[in-house]
Amino acid sequence: MRPPRLDGTVALVTGASSGIGAAAATRLAAAGARVFVTGRDPDRLAAVADAAEGTAIPCDLTDPDLTAALANRVLDVAGRVDVLVNNAGQGWAGPLTGMTDGQIQALVAANLTAPMLLSRAILPGMLSRGAGHIGFVGSIAGRLGVREEAVYAGTKAGLSVFADSLRKETTGRGIVVTELVPAVVDTPFFVRRGRPYPRRRPRPVTPDQAAAALLTGMFSGRHEVCLPRWMYLPIMVRATLPATYRRLADRYG
Numbered sequence: 001m002r003p004p005r006l007d008g009t010v011a012l013v014t015g016a017s018s019g020i021g022a023a024a025a026t027r028l029a030a031a032g033a034r035v036f037v038t039g040r041d042p043d044r045l046a047a048v049a050d051a052a053e054g055t056a057i058p059c060d061l062t063d064p065d066l067t068a069a070l071a072n073r074v075l076d077v078a079g080r081v082d083v084l085v086n087n088a089g090q091g092w093a094g095p096l097t098g099m100t101d102g103q104i105q106a107l108v109a110a111n112l113t114a115p116m117l118l119s120r121a122i123l124p125g126m127l128s129r130g131a132g133h134i135g136f137v138g139s140i141a142g143r144l145g146v147r148e149e150a151v152y153a154g155t156k157a158g159l160s161v162f163a164d165s166l167r168k169e170t171t172g173r174g175i176v177v178t179e180l181v182p183a184v185v186d187t188p189f190f191v192r193r194g195r196p197y198p199r200r201r202p203r204p205v206t207p208d209q210a211a212a213a214l215l216t217g218m219f220s221g222r223h224e225v226c227l228p229r230w231m232y233l234p235i236m237v238r239a240t241l242p243a244t245y246r247r248l249a250d251r252y253g
């Protein structure tokens with residue numbers, strides 16, 4: 001499914017130089033939005049911006065000053081942001097004791113602090129217009145926890161509760177806050193985090209399927225979208241039958 005026509009709107013997509021973010025930017029542009037894309041790799045970002053006839057603004061979101069400057073730049077140029085897709089994120093796999101201070105700080109900054117800073121910067125305009133869509137790309141890791149991904153899972157859990165709380169804060173004011181909770185998406189994410197995806201299930205979906213699920217959820221007012229849908233099941237079991245969930249998780253990982 002495609003989002004509704006978005007002519008005349010402005011969208012900012014983070015992590016748009018690759019994977020889910022690139023697919024989301026492409027879909028938003030196809031729906032008529034004026035798209036601003038950000039990421040670190042200038043060449044991949046420029047290619048996505050060209051295809052979307054959008055604007056590339058390279059930015060490392062681990063730096064809060066650069067993140068603030070990114071939001072200001074988009075608002076200066078476009079005057080508004082109607083659709084904010086907080087998608088950028090990085091993983092790290094391995095024991096917690098193997099992580100450096102810098103690696104921990106980078107994950108928290110890119111995955112959690114940056115979406116908070118961008119949302120805060122963009123929200124006043126949305127509130128004054130009484131309309132806006134803010135999407136967050138979380139992870140099943142943030143709902144269930146994953147062995148040897150403690151910091152990554154922690155950032156995604158924080159992002160999920162941030163999204164939930166922001167939704168409560170803005171209820172009735174025209175703002176739609178949606179979290180995509182993907183399990184496995186076939187992107188360079190796993191190579192980059194240093195460990196390939198080790199299981200057969202859940203099966204990876206394509207980045208475009210993930211982007212479509214996010215945008216469909218955002219523009220139909222959904223609070224959260226699990227991908228695949230059956231991942232709601234372990235989330236519900238963990239919430240309602242924690243001891244059973246722990247036994248199953250110990251057995252099946």
Ligand SMILES: NC(=O)c1ccc[n+]([C@@H]2O[C@H](COP(=O)([O-])OP(=O)(O)OC[C@H]3O[C@@H](n4cnc5c(N)ncnc54)[C@H](OP(=O)(O)O)[C@@H]3O)[C@@H](O)[C@H]2O)c1
Pocket residue numbers: 014015016017018019020021038039040041042044059060061062087088089090091110137138139140181182183184185186187188189190192207
């Ligand atoms: N793939 C999965 O199975 C999966 C599952 C659950 C959740 N997710 C989440 O989905 C989101 C998108 O990931 P993906 O799968 O599409 O992976 P990806 O292909 O590796 O894309 C990640 C994107 O985030 C950007 N990014 C990472 N760190 C950044 C930083 N410090 N500053 C600015 N941009 C940064 C990357 O920019 P550059 O490429 O320019 O560095 C890239 O555009 C992430 O939040 C990830 O946690 C992915």
